[in-house]
Amino acid sequence: MAKKIIIVGSEGFIGKSFVDYYKRLDDSNIELYLVDIVPIKKNNYYNANASNFEKINKIIQKISPDEIYNFSGSFSNVFKTDYQNNVIATKNIIESILLNNLDECKILINGSAAEYGLIQKEDSIINEDYPLNPISFYGLSKVFQTYLAKTYFLMDDINIYITRPFNIIGYGISSKLFIGRLINEIKLNIKEKRKITLGNLSNERDYIDIEDLISAYVKIIRKGVPGEIYNIGSRSSIKTQNLLKKFIEIFEIDEKYIEIDKSFIRKFDIPKIIADNTKLKELGWINKISLENSIQKIKSSILGL
Numbered sequence: 001m002a003k004k005i006i007i008v009g010s011e012g013f014i015g016k017s018f019v020d021y022y023k024r025l026d027d028s029n030i031e032l033y034l035v036d037i038v039p040i041k042k043n044n045y046y047n048a049n050a051s052n053f054e055k056i057n058k059i060i061q062k063i064s065p066d067e068i069y070n071f072s073g074s075f076s077n078v079f080k081t082d083y084q085n086n087v088i089a090t091k092n093i094i095e096s097i098l099l100n101n102l103d104e105c106k107i108l109i110n111g112s113a114a115e116y117g118l119i120q121k122e123d124s125i126i127n128e129d130y131p132l133n134p135i136s137f138y139g140l141s142k143v144f145q146t147y148l149a150k151t152y153f154l155m156d157d158i159n160i161y162i163t164r165p166f167n168i169i170g171y172g173i174s175s176k177l178f179i180g181r182l183i184n185e186i187k188l189n190i191k192e193k194r195k196i197t198l199g200n201l202s203n204e205r206d207y208i209d210i211e212d213l214i215s216a217y218v219k220i221i222r223k224g225v226p227g228e229i230y231n232i233g234s235r236s237s238i239k240t241q242n243l244l245k246k247f248i249e250i251f252e253i254d255e256k257y258i259e260i261d262k263s264f265i266r267k268f269d270i271p272k273i274i275a276d277n278t279k280l281k282e283l284g285w286i287n288k289i290s291l292e293n294s295i296q297k298i299k300s301s302i303l304g305l
Helices: 013-025 051-061 079-099 137-156 178-192 210-223 240-250 291-303
Strands: 003-008 028-036 045-047 067-070 106-110 158-166 168-170 196-198 208-209 229-232 257-261
Touching: 003 013, 003 051, 003 291, 013 210, 028 051, 051 079, 067 079, 067 168, 067 210, 079 106, 079 137, 106 137, 106 210, 137 158, 168 210, 168 291, 178 196, 178 240, 178 291, 208 210, 208 291, 210 229, 229 291, 240 291
Parallel strands: 003 028, 003 067, 028 045, 067 106, 106 158, 158 229, 168 208, 196 257
Antiparallel strands: none
């Protein structure tokens, strides 16, 4: 019998990449079911918001999945919005699993490094036990999501896996994030020779390619321990200024087009944060794609190569 997998948030950046991963596998023993709020027509697609219990429960009840990956959510940084989409949606999925007695179903919850928030200056490589100190409503909603999942695990012993991705790089990522904004600015520069306007370039971040991220999710739900939290990152960092230089070199952009706008600089901007990915590495996962290769893939997507 084929394994049934539900991808909640299938039309978002991560969801689409996850679907593409399984399409490339072309495994007849896996059936994908897609759930999102976008009103489109696709095979095995359900138009629903996971924050609506009745709708998501009806889908889960009908499919009886073996695995659920929850990539739905929002990072609007509006408390009510992010709480509804990140916390309530997660609660509904878990409650549906319990209501329908799907004891063997595995659930992967997509958290965020934003949960760590304001870290101490002397710290930089952060493991999963580091104190949570969010500095945004988005980060706070992800902390609530994590504690909710952990509580359900302790109360009901469900097969739930919690992830904390660090900075993701890939074509199609939201323009609310630095990489997404930079990609959009580069596209405008190529098309119209417009200035590339950016904010703080002095911070350091841990970046991971979207394909490595997807492989980490699969490794965690296959080999991980239920109830555990897993950082997903490269365990290395790069200054944003140096990352920008790599983009400039690969895209062959004249530096005269780069300008800094102080209004883009946030009040709280963590100087440096790196994922301690020891737990993930112990599952046999390795990150394979270099930053240069990630940027080359983005270039190919922009230029249609």
